[in-house]
Every structure is written in C-alpha cells, then in structure tokens.
Amino acid sequence: MKTDFKTWFASLPAVPGVIACGVRQPNGKWGGFSDEKNFPAEKIGNLLQQFAELHEPLAPAELPARWTTWVFEYGQLRFVPRPDQWLLLLVVGPETEAAQSLDQFSEIFLALPMK
Amino acid sequence: MTKANQPGPRHHVLIVDDDRDYLAAAGDAFAWLSDNVWEIHVATGAAQAQAAVETGKIQLAVLDVKPAGSEVAELIGQLRQRQPKLKIVVMAGTAMDETRAASLAAGADLFLEKPVSPEGLNAVFQNFCELLGWALPPPNPAARRSVGLTDLIQIECQARNSSVLEIFREHSLGRIYIEEGQIIHAVCGEFSGETAFQKLLGIAGGTFELRDFELPPERTLNRTWEYLLAEAARQRELSGLRGRAGGAVSGDAVSTEPAGSASELLICAGDGEMLYQWQCADAAARLKLLQNIAHRAGALVFEIQLGKLDRLEIQLADGRAILQPRADRLIFARIAAPFVK
Numbered sequence: 001m002k003t004d005f006k007t008w009f010a011s012l013p014a015v016p017g018v019i020a021c022g023v024r025q026p027n028g029k030w031g032g033f034s035d036e037k038n039f040p041a042e043k044i045g046n047l048l049q050q051f052a053e054l055h056e057p058l059a060p061a062e063l064p065a066r067w068t069t070w071v072f073e074y075g076q077l078r079f080v081p082r083p084d085q086w087l088l089l090l091v092v093g094p095e096t097e098a099a100q101s102l103d104q105f106s107e108i109f110l111a112l113p114m115k
Numbered sequence: 116m117t118k119a120n121q122p123g124p125r126h127h128v129l130i131v132d133d134d135r136d137y138l139a140a141a142g143d144a145f146a147w148l149s150d151n152v153w154e155i156h157v158a159t160g161a162a163q164a165q166a167a168v169e170t171g172k173i174q175l176a177v178l179d180v181k182p183a184g185s186e187v188a189e190l191i192g193q194l195r196q197r198q199p200k201l202k203i204v205v206m207a208g209t210a211m212d213e214t215r216a217a218s219l220a221a222g223a224d225l226f227l228e229k230p231v232s233p234e235g236l237n238a239v240f241q242n243f244c245e246l247l248g249w250a251l252p253p254p255n256p257a258a259r260r261s262v263g264l265t266d267l268i269q270i271e272c273q274a275r276n277s278s279v280l281e282i283f284r285e286h287s288l289g290r291i292y293i294e295e296g297q298i299i300h301a302v303c304g305e306f307s308g309e310t311a312f313q314k315l316l317g318i319a320g321g322t323f324e325l326r327d328f329e330l331p332p333e334r335t336l337n338r339t340w341e342y343l344l345a346e347a348a349r350q351r352e353l354s355g356l357r358g359r360a361g362g363a364v365s366g367d368a369v370s371t372e373p374a375g376s377a378s379e380l381l382i383c384a385g386d387g388e389m390l391y392q393w394q395c396a397d398a399a400a401r402l403k404l405l406q407n408i409a410h411r412a413g414a415l416v417f418e419i420q421l422g423k424l425d426r427l428e429i430q431l432a433d434g435r436a437i438l439q440p441r442a443d444r445l446i447f448a449r450i451a452a453p454f455v456k
Contacts, residue, residue: 054411057428058404061161063429063431064431065429065431066430066432068429070424071421071427071428072421072423072425073421073422075419075421076421077419089250091419091421
C-alpha cells in the first residue's frame with residue numbers, strides 16, 4: 001500500500017501552486033522535491049525537522065493539532081503530523097489551486113494506509 | 116566611514132563585507148529604514164572590523180559569511196573577545212546548512228540570507244531590531260497617509276498629542292477627539308462614546324484626516340486608549356476570524372457583544388503586556404506559547420523566504436486556533452467548531 005502513498009505524493013508537484021513538498025517517515029528518513037532554488041532538498045529536510053519541533057509546545061498547551069498552517073506574505077506552509085509519526089510538509093503559493101486544496105491534501109495524508 | 120546626520124541617541128551598527136557596492140547600498144538602506152537612528156559603520160575586512168569593535172561603540176555587527184582576511188568563525192570569536200555583549204549576525208548569499216551551523220556554533224546570534232528585495236531588506240531590518248530590542252522608528256508624519264487609523268491613534272496617544280481625527284467614506288462619518296493623549300470623545304452619526312469609537316474603527320475602506328484639536332461638544336469616553344484600541348482589535352479579529360471561517364461579517368456593524376463562536380481570546384502588546392483577555396483559563400501560558408512561536412518562527416522567516424509570517428492556524432479536532440505573533444501585538448484566538456468547516 002506504500003505504493004499508493006508514493007503515487008499520491010509524487011503527483012503533488014504537478015498541482016499548480018505547489019512550491020515544495022516533503023515527507024518524513026517514523027524512522028527519520030525523509031524525501032521531498034521542489035523546482036524552486038529557494039527550496040533545495042536539504043532545506044526541505046531541515047524544515048520538516050524544525051516544524052516538527054515547533055509542534056512540540058502545542059499539545060501541552062491543550063492544542064493537539066491535526067495540522068498547522070503557517071501563513072506568510074507570499075505563501076503558506078502546511079504541516080501535517082500523523083499519529084504514527086509520519087509528517088507531511090507542503091509549501092504552496094498564495095491563492096493557487098494548491099492553496100485551495102490544502103485541507104483535502106491533509107485529509108488524504110491522514111487517511112492513507114502506510115503499511 | 117560613518118553615515119549619520121540625526122541628533123540624539125544612536126545605535127551603532129557595523130557592516131563587514133568586501134563588496135563596497137553592497138556596503139554602500141546596505142548602509143544607506145539601514146540608515147534610511149531607521150530614520151538615521153542607526154549610525155552605520157562599515158569595514159571591508161577582518162582587520163577593519165576588529166578595529167571598529169575595539170572602539171566599544173558597536174552594538175550590532177553584520178558579517179559577510181566570507182570576510183576578507185579571516186574565516187567567519189574566527190572573526191566572530193575575535194569580535195566577541197573584544198566586546199562580549201556584541202550582537203553578531205552572519206549573512207550569506209545562499210544559506211548553506213554547514214556554514215549556518217558553523218557560524219552559530221562560533222557564537223553568531225543569527226544567520227540570515229542576504230535580502231534580494233526591498234521587502235526582504237525591511238524584514239531583515241525588523242529582525243535586527245527584534246534581536247537588539249530596538250524600537251522600530253515611528254512613521255514619518257509625511258507618511259501618515261499610509262498609516263492605519265489605529266496606528267495613528269496610538270501614535271497620537273503615546274505622544275500625548277491633542278488632535279481631532281475625522282473619518283470619511285465619501286462623506287464625513289465621524290470624529291475622534293484626543294486631548295493630551297487621552298481619547299475623550301467619539302461621534303459617528305447618531306452614536307457617541309464607545310459605540311461610536313468602535314464603529315469608526317470597524318469601518319472598512321474609509322479615509323481619515325488629522326485636524327487641529329478643538330474642544331468637543333461633550334466628553335463621552337473615559338477609558339484608557341489602550342483598552343479602547345485593544346477592544347477594537349478584538350472586534351476586528353473576531354470579524355476576521357468569522358470571515359475566514361465562513362461566517363457572515365459586516366464591515367460597518369461591529370457588535371459590542373462577545374462573539375458566540377470565539378471560545379478564547381488573548382491580545383497582548385508586542386512586549387507581552389496583556390491588553391485584553393476573554394475566557395483564557397491560563398493567559399500566561401497562552402502568552403508564553405505565543406512568544407515561543409514568535410521567537411522560533413522569526414528565525415525561520417529568513418530560511419523560508421516567503422515574506423513575513425502573518426499567522427499560524429492550528430486545526431484542532433473541535434475547532435481552530437489562530438496565533439498572530441506580530442511585532443507590535445500578540446493575538447491568540449480559539450474558535451469553536453461551528454465556525455470551522
């Protein structure tokens with residue numbers, strides 16, 4: 001069933017407005033891609049790590065997040081943590097098809113079987 | 116070389132780069148952005164930088180990642196040795212992880228990519244101010260037309276000015292009277308007092324003019340300006356949250372009743388002073404969370420290069436929380452599920 005996830009994940013960059021996307025597995029391995037020079041692969045890996053850390057203070061504050069959206073001037077970052085430790089990061093441009101689809105992508109990621 | 120022509124206390128900033136064009140451009144830009152409060156010192160190499168810091172005046176050193184005559188980590192150590200309290204920022208054309216790690220390990224306070232746009236430069240400037248705890252310069256009076264009504268009221272009150280603000284949308288809609296920094300009267304159509312004040316601040320798309328003070332026909336407001344602006348911010352925030360969540364919002368008719376959808380609200384000044392809280396079980400914990408997010412997200416802004424952070428939206432099982440860690444205001448709002456799709 002991992003193929004299903006891979007197929008879905010591989011289709012994300014084709015959605016208009018997707019700037020970068022990355023995923024981290026429970027074992028720490030991660031992958032991602034972007035055509036933007038501002039988002040080299042190493043940066044995606046770093047961002048996955050940093051946003052995972054940014055999530056840490058939320059649960060103790062009684063804010064257990066299904067996902068978070070970081071809204072910047074020129075784009076949005078969607079970070080989706082799964083209970084089984086898979087993490088998804090999406091970077092999208094403002095007012096794009098991808099931005100409109102963030103909730104849908106998040107729900108799919110949360111529901112996809114990973115084993 | 117220094118550039119300064121503004122009397123009064125200065126902040127001394129040293130920029131180190133072997134590119135003289137960059138030094139000139141960055142120096143001019145930071146001097147302009149700071150309204151010449153920053154006195155810019157420049158150095159083209161490590162030896163000049165050390166000599167500048169040796170004077171004891173420099174408060175912030177902005178280093179190119181490859182300074183002439185030294186490795187950046189080595190230079191950081193040398194500058195720290197001369198002035199332990201010096202704040203040091205390393206800037207690179209492209210932020211590489213190993214260089215970032217080496218710079219921070221050597222004692223740099225921040226590692227940033229060099230800005231490539233005016234917006235980026237302004238963001239870097241604001242980040243420097245936050246790092247040093249320096250106040251952002253007040254808007255130039257000549258630029259007041261681009262300042263928001265709330266900002267202008269705050270400026271007038273903080274300066275303890277006396278003035279009358281007239282608000283228009285095609286025709287005059289109302290007036291706000293400020294006497295020696297206190298908001299003493301507001302009128303909007305048939306309304307006066309706090310209701311009129313909140314209506315005027317809730318108007319979308321209006322313009323306003325600052326007029327000389329004149330005595331109002333009556334005095335209808337006696338709350339502090341901080342309270343009145345915080346209440347107005349709360350109203351706008353709730354309206355905005357309703358709008359984002361799909362609720363109906365009227366730009367003109369601002370309810371003075373707490374919105375049924377909001378289950379928690381906290382508004383603080385940028386320095387953490389609590390201005391308004393509603394149904395916060397632990398406001399101090401919320402403030403700490405806001406400050407934590409603001410601090411950690413501030414460092415990410417430069418890595419992500421998507422401009423300033425506007426807000427963080429947290430999707431919860433039973434609703435949504437929104438955090439807005441702005442430089443001048445920290446806002447936390449939690450909205451119950453009915454307004455969340």
